[in-house]
Every structure is written in C-alpha cells, then in structure tokens.
Amino acid sequence: MKSVSLDQMFHDQLRDVYYAERKILRALPKMARAAQSQELKAGFEKHRTETEAQVERLQQVFDLMGKRAQGKTCPAIDGIIEEGEEVMENYKGSAALDAGLIASAQAVEHYEIARYGTLCAWAGVLGMTEAVKLLQATLAEETATDEALTSLAEASVNEEAARTAA
Template sequence: MANESLHDLLVADLQYLYFADRQLKKAFPKFARAATSDSLKRLCEEGVEYTAERLERLETVFDALDVNPRAKTSHGMKGLIEEARQVAEKDLASGVKDAALLAAIQRISHYGIASYGTAAAYADAVGEKKAARILAKSLREKKEADEEMTEMAETEINPAALEGEDEEYE
C-alpha cells in the first residue's frame, strides 16, 4: 500500500463503486416487489434506471482515465444489500416492512454518497476534472435521492407504519 498513489486510490474506489452499483441494479427489482407502498415501489423501480445511468457514467470515467472497467468486490455494499434483502424477505406488517426496507435502502444510499464524494474529491485532487465533474453529478443525484427518501419516510412511510401498529393493538 505504501507505493499506491492517490490516482491508484481513485481507480480502486471506482472499481468498488462499479461493483456496488452493479449489485444494486440487480437488487432493486426485488426491493420493489417487497414494497407495498406505491411511492416506495416507484423509488425502487426508478432506482434501477438511475443506477444504470450511474454505471454508464462510471464507464465514461474509466475511459477518461484510460482504465478498463472492472469491478472490485465491495464487502461493505455486499453486506448492506444483503441486509436489505433480508428485510425484503421478512414477514412483517406491510407498513413496518416498508419502513424497514426504506431504511435499508437509505443506508445503501449513504454508502453511495460517501463513495461518490470520495471518488470525486480524489479525481479533483489528481487533476482529472472531467472525471470529477461526472462523479459530482452522480453524487448530487445520490444526495437528492437521500432527501427524497427522508421526506418519504417522515411524511408517508413511518406514519403508515405507526398507523398499522395502532390498528394491530386495538
């Protein structure tokens, strides 16, 4: 590791992101099927499209850096997706399941925010301005999605989960 450069760290982070987004693109349809809220289903369905766009951008970044696109296993993302899959498979009241699933997806999103932010900062630091701009666009989208999920949780999903709990105890 002592011989690695910041450019090497950038490439490694891009490889982790490539793995993460490829796995997430495969997982979103299962999350959509598990969701009962129309809003959460829509978020997951749109997540497939947005993730595909980010993957294309990552390929453009790899090309700009003259590096072959290659995925490097991200154990962190692998674990977060597995946790979300387990939530999707649990037998929970629909409102509670939606709340748990949204929270799991939001944790995945937070991983993406941290990862895209780091990669964009590395790209900027090593003078890869085109790569930095492309990564910053994905970072902005991840942050916007996070805000949407927070609002969805606060205004729809969590209140519905509470309402369902109240009905169970009556």
C-alpha cells in the same frame, strides 16, 4: 510499507463503487416488487433507471483513465444488500416493511454518497476535471434519492408502520 499513489487508490475505489452500482442494479427490482407503497415502488424503479446511467458514467471515468471498467468485490455493499434482503424476508406483509425498505435503501445511499464525495475530491486533486463532472452528477442524484426517501418516510410510511403496530 507499500507505497500507493492517490491515482491507484482512486482506481481501486472506482472499482469498488462500480461493483456496488452493478449489485444495486440487481437489488432494486426486488425492492420495488416487495414495496407496498406505490410511491416507494415508483421511487425504486426511477432509481434503477438513474443507476443504469450512473454505471455508464463510471464506465466513462474508467475510459478517461485508459482503464477497463471492472468491479472489485465490495463486502460493505454486499452486507448492506444482505440486510435489505433480510428486511424483505422478515417483514413481508407487515406495515413496517416499507419503513424497513426505506432504511435499507438509505444505508445504500449513504454508502454511495460517502464514496462519490471522496472520488469527487480525489479526481479534483488529480486534475481529472471531466471525471469530477461525471462523479458530481452521480453524487447529486444519490443525494436527491436520499432526500426523497426521507420525505416519503416522514410524510407517510413511518406513521403508517407505527399506526398499524399500535
């Protein structure tokens, strides 16, 4: 059995999330254009700005490790984004579109929350205190975005989708 150290696994997962964040940066403008709710559009635009800062933080973590910032294909995020594109295509013009966009965005957020939580824990064990701070800042943003999406869905979007369908 191949022996892989935690720092190797940390680097591998860092590459994974770096790829994911850059892929998300390309998807967010499409989602903002597709959204019907102005509040949802604004939320996607705000998160795009946050995601740009998150990519910069990841680059700082790579620098702390003495490694080049480089992504690694992440089939999980590719699949989640593909599902979001299907929602945009299949529900375009429907009242359910925004509810589907929120569900798609939350799938992304949940993936990121899982990854950043793990990376924070591993960075702590590895004694990478500066990396922990950078990763925790991103984890807090991802969690706040997920909560904002839930609030928007519960406050209006889900009800509007249900009301129009009836």
